[in-house]
Amino acid sequence: MPPMIIRLVRRSALALTLATTLVALPAQAAVTITFWSRDMGRTFPHAYITLRGVPDGGGEPVDTGYGFTVKTVTPALLLGSVSGTIERPTIGYQNGSDAQFSVVLSDAQYAAELALVAAWDKTRGGDSRYNLNTRNCIHFVKAAARIAGLTDLDRPKLMKKPRRYLEAIAAANRAAITPIGKAGSDHLATLPPVSAPPAWRVAPDLHVLPPSPPGQPIGTISTRSRVDSNPG
Numbered sequence: 001m002p003p004m005i006i007r008l009v010r011r012s013a014l015a016l017t018l019a020t021t022l023v024a025l026p027a028q029a030a031v032t033i034t035f036w037s038r039d040m041g042r043t044f045p046h047a048y049i050t051l052r053g054v055p056d057g058g059g060e061p062v063d064t065g066y067g068f069t070v071k072t073v074t075p076a077l078l079l080g081s082v083s084g085t086i087e088r089p090t091i092g093y094q095n096g097s098d099a100q101f102s103v104v105l106s107d108a109q110y111a112a113e114l115a116l117v118a119a120w121d122k123t124r125g126g127d128s129r130y131n132l133n134t135r136n137c138i139h140f141v142k143a144a145a146r147i148a149g150l151t152d153l154d155r156p157k158l159m160k161k162p163r164r165y166l167e168a169i170a171a172a173n174r175a176a177i178t179p180i181g182k183a184g185s186d187h188l189a190t191l192p193p194v195s196a197p198p199a200w201r202v203a204p205d206l207h208v209l210p211p212s213p214p215g216q217p218i219g220t221i222s223t224r225s226r227v228d229s230n231p232g
Contacts, residue, residue, distance in 0.1 A: 030053050030054070030055070030056050030104050030105060030106070030107075031051055031052065031053040031054070031055055031062050031104075031105045031107075031110040032051070032052050032053050032102050032103065032104050032105065033049055033050070033051055033102060033103050033105055033110075033113060033144065033148055034049065034050045034052065034099055034100075034101070034102040034180070034187075035047070035049055035099075035100050035101055035102070035141060035144075035145065035166050035169075036048050036049065036050065036065075036089070036094065036097045036098065036099055036100060036166075036184065037097065037098050037100055037162040037163040037165075037166050038093075038096065038097040038098070038162065039098070039162075039163060045160075045161070045162045045163070046067060046069065046097075046137050046162055047067070047137045047138050047140075047141040047162035047165065047166060048065060048066060048067030048068075048087075048089050048097075048137065048140075048141065049065060049066055049067070049113070049141060049144050050064065050065035050066075050089065050094070051063075051064055051065065051066075051105075051110065051113065052064075052191070052194055053194065054194070055107050055110060056106070056107050057107050061194040062110075062194070063194045064088060065088055065089045065094070066086055066087070066088060066089075066117045066140075067086070067087050067088070067089060067137055067140065067141075068084055068085070068086055068087075068120050068130070068136070068137050068139075068140035069084060069085060069087055069130070069137055070082055070083070070084055070085075070130045070132075071083040071084055071085045071128075071130070077130075077132055078132065080131065081129045081130065081131045081135070082129075082130050082131075083122075083128060083129070083130065084120075084128045084129060084130025084135070085121075085122070085128060085130075086117055086120055086121040086128070091188065094184040094185075094188060095183075095184045095185040095188065096184060096185075097184040098163065098181070098182065098183055098184060099180040099181075099182050099183075099184055099187035100163075100166040100167065100170060100179075100180060100181060101166070101169075101170045101177040101178060101179050101180050101181075102177065102178045102180060103148040103149070103150070103176065103177055103178070104178075105148060109147055109148060109149070112147045113144055113147055113148075116140075116143055116144060116147060120140060132160070133159075136159065136160070137162065138158070138159050138160070138161075138162055138165050139159065141162075141165075141166070142165075145169055149176060150169060150172075150173045150176060150177070151172070151173060151176075152169070152172035152173065153169060155168050155169075
């Protein structure tokens with residue numbers, strides 16, 4: 001066989017090997033934000049988010065969630081602004097919720113979501129003022145949805161109705177979301193493991209984010225739990 005033909009065959013074989021190798025490699029992971037609602041039952045209605053995956057740029061696996069709620073349920077809640085708090089939904093709490101839809105985030109969006117949590121958390125210098133009419137759990141979720149690139153988010157008549165609000169947002173952003181519409185327990189059963197869940201995640205209630213030591217990423221530990229009776 002002429003040397004030129006041999007070289008061409010070798011180059012073709014090398015190109016085929018490289019192409020096969022690239023196809024076989026798994027896609028780069030990313031963090032996915034999922035939007036959840038919890039209906040009226042023994043608890044108040046509530047909306048919150050979870051973050052799960054591995055940043056495109058690398059780093060530790062992410063498996064956590066955040067919601068904003070009133071700190072203490074009192075009659076003052078009906079009169080104006082009161083103290084609010086960021087809470088993290090445990091697996092037990094998610095089991096009794098509904099996963100509505102998800103969006104894959106860029107690393108920049110993921111960082112912005114964490115910044116949003118800090119901005120609503122008093123222990124991190126944020127504004128934790130809660131107002132049932134103007135700054136409740138749905139307003140927090142609305143801000144998270146905007147960061148995720150969703151549009152048509154203003155729904156004044158639905159700002160106290162978590163499920164209906166999220167269903168409306170999903171309908172308005174069909175091309176940008178992955179619909180889920182499952183009970184929390186069913187949705188969680190379909191998820192592959194990201195990492196071993198931290199201890200606070202396997203409790204049956206919600207956990208308040210404790211103050212983070214300087215330099216520690218938000219949402220990495222939890223030391224205090226609350227009864228899951230937040231009004232959203």
